[in-house]
Amino acid sequence: MKQSKYQSTYDPKHVPDRWFAWQKQDGQSAETVSRPSLSYWKDAWRRLLKNKLAMAGLMFLILLCVLAIIGPMLTPYSVKETSLPNQFQPPSYEHWFGTDNLGRDVFTRTWYGARISLFVGIMAALIDFFIGVIYGGIAGYKGGRTDNIMMRIIEVLYGLPYLLVVILLLVVLGPSLLTIIIALSVTGWVGMARIVRGQVLQLKNNEFVLASRSFGAKTPRIIRKNLLPNTMGPIIVQMTLTVPSAIFAEAFLSFIGLGIQAPYASWGVMANDALGAILSGYWWTLFFPAFFISFTMFAFNVLGDGLQDALDPKLRK
């Protein structure tokens, strides 16, 4: 057999002894871990830090939160206050983002809209989280008949056209912030429940769960301490992806007249108000709400993708 010409150089048998040197060695230093141990979360965070796009998304969202809180305070105008002489002012020193068809300050209204969009998105994600984790956790852990029945219910709900149900509920309950959140949560938790159930189903037969049970742990403790922490990765990813879809749903509902009602502002309401104005060349009335809807959705989407890469061990190389 023909040998590679590099073979001899790296053959352990031919490595000369002078390449080796004795290190100081005692019982203690041999046992110390030279690097700080990385927990799952620290490791995921380190991976996320490396993902530039996801970090940019995170930065944008933090900035958006800060501006949503302080933004309306930076101007002397209020959300509702109309001033007809100042109709359709282009962006200027007085009105940073211009004014809309009723002379309202677009800058103030944009940040007010950011509050509503973020609130709707985060509340929807949190409610989905609680219902989905409890439902999916029970279905996955109990298994058998319980799981079968619970999954049939989910399958039926999954077939319901989500936005149509939301529209129906809003028509009957009347549009308000609370009803939007309720309507979005009624069918929104189904996806989360499916994910949690699938994860729990995979995890519950692992040895560490068996060990926990053999030490006498009760079911709630096993779910809380053994199963849920291990499913947190997919849950968090699902939550970051729920937020933009809830924000989109709010904007959509406001746009068709079922969301936040005038004189209050949300991005969807502002975009709807701007529809006529844009044709007359008042681009700023649409540009700012549209820009922030799109960028918020973009930021949440890239952050969600980044988190998925960071949290999913299967995708690691």
Place this chain on the structure above:
Amino acid sequence: MLKYILKRLTIMGVTLWIIITLTFVLMVSVPGSPFNDQDRNTNDIVQENLERHYNLDKPYIIQYFLYLKSIITFDFGPSIKQSNHTVNDLLSRGFPISFELGMVSIVIAVISGVILGIFAALKHNGIIDYAAMTIAVLGISIPNFVLATLLIQKFAVDSNMLPTARWESVAHMILPIIALATGPMAIIARLTRSTMLEVLTQDYIKMARAKGLSPWKIIVKHALKNALMPVVTIMGTLLAGILTGTFVIEKIFAIPGMGRYFIESINHRDYPVIMGTTVFYSAFLICMLFLVDIAYGLLDPRIKIHKHDGDRP
């Protein structure tokens, strides 16, 4: 396979029944009678007659069965606000237009999305990949009503190339279809790309390459067939998205489709139209979901393994 179809049919029936019952319960729980308008000024006798005419004086159970009967016989009754129209009129006038808009959009979205996804996967980490994925992320992030307004501004107002609104010729169709198809196209492109990347590393692709098949034959005959399965899976969700998308697109472009009537009926609180449209659209979507599921069962031989326990992981 037959057992699978039967199971899906049962679930479909239950889902339909739930949405029908839900619409009924919601319709009944709306405070006040639909004829209690201040602006109509009906006196008590007229109102009683109206209620008798619409069977609103009967107990809820009877009303419920009458309602079920009206749905089975496909008669959704008259519109309350436009008394010379029935809901069926609105459906038969608006639905073909909405169907045309929606179907053309979804076909274009699937074709362009799959092509974009394949090119992105083949040139992984190349310029085409980044360009395609940038388009995809933008397409997912920009809501369709914003995109529609931008398109009108750019192509209809600024450069006068295409008409701003209405639904008359092919030129009228271009902008609404682009606005409607971009979102689903982006989702399909991303999905196709990620599954293509996964499939291309599989052993049977190496095998096909080792046999000396041409790259295009490998992609079209071997890789694409498997890469498209996830696209088939999300078709149901995409269809629902396209459908709700038609509501806003028809409103913006003043297209006389079902969606525009639906939005109008919401703004006028015209309950029979809202309920009739919801039931009709839900039934349509649920049937589509059913077809997608059957297609999935036919295309993917692996699904038969789960036939007995009925358990999809």
